[in-house]
Amino acid sequence: MAESPLAIYDQYIEANPQTFDQPFSSVQNIGNYIWPGIDSFRGTHPFEAMALIYSNDPFLFSRLIKLFIESLRNNLDVSIVSMKENIRSLASEVQELRVEIQQLRKQRAFVVPLTTLAPQPFQMTLQIPATIDGDGEDFTATFMEANVSASGESEADAIANLKDMLVSTYNTLEEIPAQELGPLPSRQWAILKSVVKRAE
Amino acid sequence: MARIITKELAIKIRDKLHAVLIPQRSSAHDVYGIYYEGQIIATFGIRRGSEKDKGHDHIPRDINVSTGFAKQIGICNKYLVLTCNDKRYIV
Numbered sequence: 001m002a003e004s005p006l007a008i009y010d011q012y013i014e015a016n017p018q019t020f021d022q023p024f025s026s027v028q029n030i031g032n033y034i035w036p037g038i039d040s041f042r043g044t045h046p047f048e049a050m051a052l053i054y055s056n057d058p059f060l061f062s063r064l065i066k067l068f069i070e071s072l073r074n075n076l077d078v079s080i081v082s083m084k085e086n087i088r089s090l091a092s093e094v095q096e097l098r099v100e101i102q103q104l105r106k107q108r109a110f111v112v113p114l115t116t117l118a119p120q121p122f123q124m125t126l127q128i129p130a131t132i133d134g135d136g137e138d139f140t141a142t143f144m145e146a147n148v149s150a151s152g153e154s155e156a157d158a159i160a161n162l163k164d165m166l167v168s169t170y171n172t173l174e175e176i177p178a179q180e181l182g183p184l185p186s187r188q189w190a191i192l193k194s195v196v197k198r199a200e
Numbered sequence: 201m202a203r204i205i206t207k208e209l210a211i212k213i214r215d216k217l218h219a220v221l222i223p224q225r226s227s228a229h230d231v232y233g234i235y236y237e238g239q240i241i242a243t244f245g246i247r248r249g250s251e252k253d254k255g256h257d258h259i260p261r262d263i264n265v266s267t268g269f270a271k272q273i274g275i276c277n278k279y280l281v282l283t284c285n286d287k288r289y290i291v
Contacts, residue, residue: 140261182242
């Protein structure tokens, strides 16, 4: 059985330590330095060229193989690092999505019609929709049109607080002169006036 | 909606926005108004009671900002730019 090219290379280096002390940065470089005739192999089948190199100069062959292996290893290292980063990024995205899905599962939103403001001394002239959303621990009730909202520990609590805020906002805006109301409070006041009135 | 804005944070937001208490006769909330150049530009309620972790996730809607932004107003030095009648106000 023939000796492997790498074994030949190692033996050669051991026997001739000063012979090839110039570094070779590429296959082309080693070819030009040791064997300018390497260009004559261009156009031949790579296996054929390699066989010819091996039979003519086993040392050059072993050096070429070693460079080739190092080049492959470097490329492989870069690929592995890049793959590791991609996997880490994907794992992080999957984790974020998992958390969002869990939150969406918990999330509950529905609309409840409000018909009364009792026990407050106010009444509603129109039924208004209150949007309730929450996750089982906290709920927020909102009258979207007037941008009035309130929170609570339960749906009922949130609705009771919304009614309270509707009345409080009504009282607040009623007492402020129109010229002192900014655009949002002006709109709120216009809407609240049309759906809420003091009970007689 | 996992109790992002607690009462403690709501108070910080109130202070940061220099919101003014609007006295109410009887209410479960203390109503605060945000004023700028003599005009009230938004109102919001802070629930009465001593519990610091009471949920106040309604505040971002009341002041027309996202929950994350409202939280940042309370916890850091983020300022608020309001656009009103084509004018920009920095609060």
